[in-house]
Structure formats: structure tokens, C-alpha cells
Amino acid sequence: MAFPWQNLFYVLAAACNREEHTMNEHEHFMQIALEQAEDALAHGEFPVGSVIVHEGRVVASGQRRHTLEQKESVNEIDHAEVLALRSLLARETAVDPSELVVYATMEPCLMCFSTLILNGIRRIVYAYEDVMGGGTNLPLAQLNPLYAKMEVTVIPHVMRQQSLGLFQRFFANPENQYWKDSLLANYTLNQ
Numbered sequence: 001m002a003f004p005w006q007n008l009f010y011v012l013a014a015a016c017n018r019e020e021h022t023m024n025e026h027e028h029f030m031q032i033a034l035e036q037a038e039d040a041l042a043h044g045e046f047p048v049g050s051v052i053v054h055e056g057r058v059v060a061s062g063q064r065r066h067t068l069e070q071k072e073s074v075n076e077i078d079h080a081e082v083l084a085l086r087s088l089l090a091r092e093t094a095v096d097p098s099e100l101v102v103y104a105t106m107e108p109c110l111m112c113f114s115t116l117i118l119n120g121i122r123r124i125v126y127a128y129e130d131v132m133g134g135g136t137n138l139p140l141a142q143l144n145p146l147y148a149k150m151e152v153t154v155i156p157h158v159m160r161q162q163s164l165g166l167f168q169r170f171f172a173n174p175e176n177q178y179w180k181d182s183l184l185a186n187y188t189l190n191q
């Protein structure tokens with residue numbers, strides 16, 4: 001029978017290795033989400049990208065749409081995470097949502113956070129914090145029973161600097177009207 005402390009050592013060593021592996025994996029998938037955000041920016045859209053990962057494989061992706069028409073109307077539905085989830089639901093039917101990890105280049109807003117957790121997703125990784133509209137600090141324990149028992153893991157600031165760079169490019173362009181002169185725009189440009 002092994003000495004208990006020895007077992008503890010092995011458990012801790014395994015946990016450390018796993019954490020290191022996970023961080024590299026997070027960066028790998030965030031890079032793919034950042035490419036979605038870059039593509040959105042190239043089309044004049046707000047630079048948010050998202051990918052959904054299952055067992056080490058990207059199973060869906062999305063990027064922010066319809067911010068260009070912001071002058072005429074407001075579209076706060078076609079967010080990157082919602083479009084990625086729609087794309088996943090259209091294709092994959094047999095995936096356990098608790099096994100999915102959602103990567104987003106900006107902290108999910110209240111709508112996206114709620115939509116993801118209501119669809120069974122429990123792990124969310126994001127790059128740049130949304131100091132104006134981020135919704136991941138929703139106090140689930142204070143809500144009704146369906147939400148109160150949800151255990152959601154949110155990992156912030158994976159490749160934050162790369163994502164910040166895209167938002168700085170977006171807000172520095174005077175042509176872009178979406179959230180122009182907002183708290184988020186000022187916060188982003190003043191760093």
C-alpha cells in the first residue's frame with residue numbers, strides 16, 4: 001500500500017500538468033476565435049469571434065454580424081456566441097452540452113451568457129473583459145431554482161491583449177458608429 005502523502009503528490013503533480021495543458025489549449029482555441037474576430041473587423045463589424053469546442057475539436061464558430069447598420073437600427077441578437085450556438089444546434093444533435101467549451105474574444109453579454117447556460121453550457125473562456133455590458137458576473141445563486149444550482153466556470157483574459165488590439169482598431173476608426181464614444185470605447189482607447 002502506497003504512503004498517502006505520495007499519492008497526494010501524484011495527484012497534485014497531475015493537476016498541475018493538466019492545468020498547464022489546459023492553458024495552452026485555451027490559447028489555441030482562442031486564437032481561432034480571434035481569427036473570426038479579425039474577419040468581422042475586416043468586414044467593418046464589431047470584432048467579436050467565438051468558437052465552440054467539443055473533445056478538442058472546433059464544432060462551431062461565429063462572428064458578430066449586423067453592427068454596420070447601427071445608424072438605422074439596433075441588432076443586439078446576432079452576437080458571435082449566439083450565431084456559433086445556432087450553427088452548432090443546426091448540425092450537432094448528439095453532443096452533451098456540459099462537455100462543450102465556448103471561447104469568445106470578448107466577455108459574453110447578459111444575453112449570450114444566459115443563452116449559453118440555458119443551453120447547458122458550463123464552461124466559458126473569454127479574452128477581453130466587457131466593462132460596459134459583460135454579463136458573466138450574473139449572481140446565479142440569487143435567481144430562480146433553474147439557474148441557482150448551475151455551476152458555471154468562466155475563465156477570463158486568455159489572449160486579452162490580442163483581443164484588445166482589435167477593439168482599439170475598431171474604436172479608433174471614426175467611421176464606426178457602433179458604441180462610439182461609449183464607456184467601452186473610452187475604456188478601450190485609454191489603455
Ligand SMILES: [Zn+2]
Pocket residue numbers: 079080081108109110111112113
Ligand atoms: Zn452577447
